[in-house]
Amino acid sequence: MDITSKIRKIATRLLQNGEVDLFMAWEKGDLPFQSKPFFARRVEDVERIIFDEYSIHNLSNALLKFRDRQEKIGLVVKGCDSRGVVRLLEDGQIKRDRLYIVGVCCPGMKDPLQAMRDYSGFNRNLEAAPLAAKCENCIQPNPVIYDELLGEEQPPRVQGERFARVRELEQLSPDERYRFFEDILSRCIRCYACRQACVACNCRTCIFDETKPQWVGRETSISDNMMYHLVRASHMAGRCIECGECERVCPVNIPLMLINQKLIKDVDNFFGPYEAGMQYVEGAKPPLSVYQENDPDDFI
Ligand code: SF4
Numbered sequence: 587m588d589i590t591s592k593i594r595k596i597a598t599r600l601l602q603n604g605e606v607d608l609f610m611a612w613e614k615g616d617l618p619f620q621s622k623p624f625f626a627r628r629v630e631d632v633e634r635i636i637f638d639e640y641s642i643h644n645l646s647n648a649l650l651k652f653r654d655r656q657e658k659i660g661l662v663v664k665g666c667d668s669r670g671v672v673r674l675l676e677d678g679q680i681k682r683d684r685l686y687i688v689g690v691c692c693p694g695m696k697d698p699l700q701a702m703r704d705y706s707g708f709n710r711n712l713e714a715a716p717l718a719a720k721c722e723n724c725i726q727p728n729p730v731i732y733d734e735l736l737g738e739e740q741p742p743r744v745q746g747e748r749f750a751r752v753r754e755l756e757q758l759s760p761d762e763r764y765r766f767f768e769d770i771l772s773r774c775i776r777c778y779a780c781r782q783a784c785v786a787c788n789c790r791t792c793i794f795d796e797t798k799p800q801w802v803g804r805e806t807s808i809s810d811n812m813m814y815h816l817v818r819a820s821h822m823a824g825r826c827i828e829c830g831e832c833e834r835v836c837p838v839n840i841p842l843m844l845i846n847q848k849l850i851k852d853v854d855n856f857f858g859p860y861e862a863g864m865q866y867v868e869g870a871k872p873p874l875s876v877y878q879e880n881d882p883d884d885f886i
């Protein structure tokens with residue numbers, strides 16, 4: 587039985603028995619590479635569920651829509667989604683007993699954007715779509731938290747040195763680094779897609795939406811853009827689960843994972859060994875969310 591059929595069988599059982607009120611997975615979009623999140627609420631909905639090479643959205647983020655409600659929720663998680671679930675549990679955004687988690691060992695997802703490009707024009711060739719960038723660097727394709735597990739365990743996919751691009755940046759002088767970030771962040775149109783797609787961006791009121799006081803200007807000037815990215819980066823330190831969704835959804839192709847990976851590397855270095863969202867231990871707090879007197883501070 588393929589993964590889609592197995593997921594449908596589990597979803598049917600859970601909905602029929604009233605064990606969950608809704609079941610989150612993916613459904614086909616209008617085009618073959620447009621698979622999208624889907625919430626089944628009735629057994630009749632289950633036949634729309636699929637799991638294919640474009641089930642790339644991190645579903646854990648969708649749990650935030652239900653944080654103030656009571657429904658029991660079934661959901662399918664790949665490795666990255668499961669780390670997002672741990673993020674939400676650690677952040678107290680949702681309770682474990684409201685979730686029924688179906689883990690799928692993830693073979694890697696194709697890049698929907700490249701597939702769309704390949705689909706246009708005369709020589710349509712969907713087979714050629716490469717692995718998505720976030721999957722090429724995946725260290726955890728297997729779910730870290732689940733009630734049932736499907737599929738064959740997968741090896742980590744990252745090849746070569748994980749932080750190679752970060753190390754290259756670290757070699758630059760401070761002025762060169764500033765110019766690099768000035769250049770890439772000047773492209774930002776402040777659409778906030780990166781924030782919306784991020785499971786770790788789960789504040790109820792975001793500082794960038796506040797108007798009284800307005801903490802950060804809303805222009806797409808370089809200073810306002812830098813302030814946005816600096817504040818978001820500091821909020822991600824120790825919390826980013828490296829799902830790559832922010833970079834994937836950015837409409838102007840800003841390499842946001844460079845910033846996130848720098849933070850991941852530094853948090854691991856200063857406060858680790860630590861990788862965010864790798865296991866759920868009730869009551870555990872990520873580094874930087876607690877203070878100890880002997881914390882290193884000579885970098886400040
Ligand atoms: S980042 Fe890893 S777990 Fe997530 S879709 Fe890619 S390969 Fe799968």
Ligand code: SF4
Pocket residue numbers: 780783784785786787822825826827828829830831832833846
């Ligand atoms: S900052 Fe990006 S990579 Fe990190 S958790 Fe948020 S969306 Fe995922």
Ligand code: SF4
Pocket residue numbers: 773774775776777778779780781832835836837838839840842
């Ligand atoms: S998604 Fe890209 S353009 Fe939009 S706010 Fe984030 S970095 Fe800027």
